[in-house]
Amino acid sequence: MKEPGKDIIRIILAFLLPPLGVFLQVGLRGHFWLNVVLTLLGFLPGIAHALYIIVTRGPKGEKTGDLSSV
Numbered sequence: 001m002k003e004p005g006k007d008i009i010r011i012i013l014a015f016l017l018p019p020l021g022v023f024l025q026v027g028l029r030g031h032f033w034l035n036v037v038l039t040l041l042g043f044l045p046g047i048a049h050a051l052y053i054i055v056t057r058g059p060k061g062e063k064t065g066d067l068s069s070v
Contacts, residue, residue, distance in 0.1 A: 007054060014050035018043075021050045025057050 014021030022035040031053050039046030 010054045011051065014047060014054055018046035018050035022053050025054050 010021045010024050013024065018039050019032060019036045022032050026032060031049075035046055035049050035053070038049050
């Protein structure tokens with residue numbers, strides 16, 4: 001089950017520091033490191049990836065595949 005209050009905090013953090021938002025969503029998994037690389041290559045790709053991960057992943061990082069809540 002998604003937690004909307006925590007997602008809002010993660011989304012705000014994704015705009016300020018994208019890897020932190022991804023870390024809070026999935027931990028130190030592959031998506032976190034991909035986001036670090038994307039953020040270093042360009043801030044906007046890092047933000048876009050962070051928002052995608054936060055919106056499409058559940059609270060433990062599992063893929064929900066449900067974008068109807070957006």
